[in-house]
Amino acid sequence: MTDQTQQAERVRRSLKRRYRKESRFRAYGMLAIAIALGALAVLFADIIGKGYAGFLKTTITLEVDLDPEVMYLDDPTDPKQVRMADFVAPLVAAADDALPGATEEDQDALRRLINPYASTELRAALEQNPEWMGTTRTMTFLAHSNVDVYVKHEDDAAYSIKLSEQQQAWVDDLVERGLVDTSFNDVFFTNGDSRDPAKAGVLGAIVGSLLTMIITLLLSFPIGVAAAIYLEEFAPRNKITDFIEVNINNLAAVPSIIFGLLGLAVFINLFGMPRSVPFVGGLVLTLMTLPTIIISSRAAIQSVPPSIREAAEGVGASKMQVVLHHVLPLALPGMMTGSIIGMAQALGETAPLLLIGMVAFIVDPPTGFFDASTVLPVQVFLWAGSPELAFIERASAAIMVLLAFLMSMNALAIWLRKRLERRW
Structure with a gap:
């Protein structure tokens, strides 16, 4: 009886130690989350404090x-x-x-x-009147x-x-006397860059970013989805496809500046394309975004239950019909979500675009894919390095605009996932 009592006591002490360790582990986790949220709050407070x-x-x-x-x-x-x-x-x-x-x-x-x-x-007012x-x-x-x-x-x-x-x-x-007043800065959204901080705006950078993102989306999404479908549904399992898959996973972790060097060497030096234009910027960001889209698209294809394929094949559908009529529609929401996240990542990139010369001083917004332009992250980089203190608040305001775009794209990805996903 004594041995049973001692053994029960040892079990209770062991359980107490285990519970204490679990409590400490939870406390460490909560502390880590609190530190992360605190750092994020400080970051946003600093940006908003300077940018408003x-x-x-x-x-x-x-x-x-x-x-x-x-x-x-x-x-x-x-x-x-x-x-x-x-x-x-x-x-x-x-x-x-x-x-x-x-x-x-x-x-x-x-x-x-x-x-x-x-x-x-x-x-200008006198010429008009x-x-x-x-x-x-x-x-x-x-x-x-x-x-x-x-x-x-x-x-x-x-x-x-x-x-x-x-x-x-x-x-x-x-x-x-009310002769000097402050009001909403519509100039910030209707003007391009300027040597004078009071006249500087982000319209040129916003238009340049949109044109660059259009090229990136038009190239990266169909190529990435097609590559994912081939690797997941049609490619034979051998050393070549294993080598390709390993390299796709490795490319997703390559620093973005490497893609800028690749774009500089291939698109500009080899093919002689113009510098600082949205078309070349879109090509470079396409190279950077493709691994992310391919990986997310393959994951979406893998999430489709095998029973869907078996049922389609059972009624006589060919392999291509199974993929295009059944697998692809069901995997498309996940593909779109991954593509939007990849596009959001590309929107915030600066290093690869610096290497292809998208640091030009742009006053007038670009009107085409081959007009000289800049993008929002590069505009922030230029203003943050300016000796004029008035440009610091312009840089912080541009960061807030960029964050608004990024949050909107991530919110769209979450909404699409919730709206279109199917549970099996």
């Missing part, structure tokens, strides 16, 4: 006197006169009128409150990028204010 200001623009409203004598312009419809006209003088005069305390010595300081492209906007000549118009222009930084980050020590004390006092006065 990129969705705001600072504008200045002025009463512009369109005096022909000041502008040296009599006829706005005469291209020769327009080329020789002075569109800066009326803007400086309007800023001078808005700030009664300014003197003639302050003209340069006043000019630096207005965006350098304001004169171009004034010129020549009847404005000789009148006074209330016009709103983008403020200078230094004014933009000051208005949005006046109390942020991380941003150095490049305005003089006099200019800061002028801006504060204009803000109090």
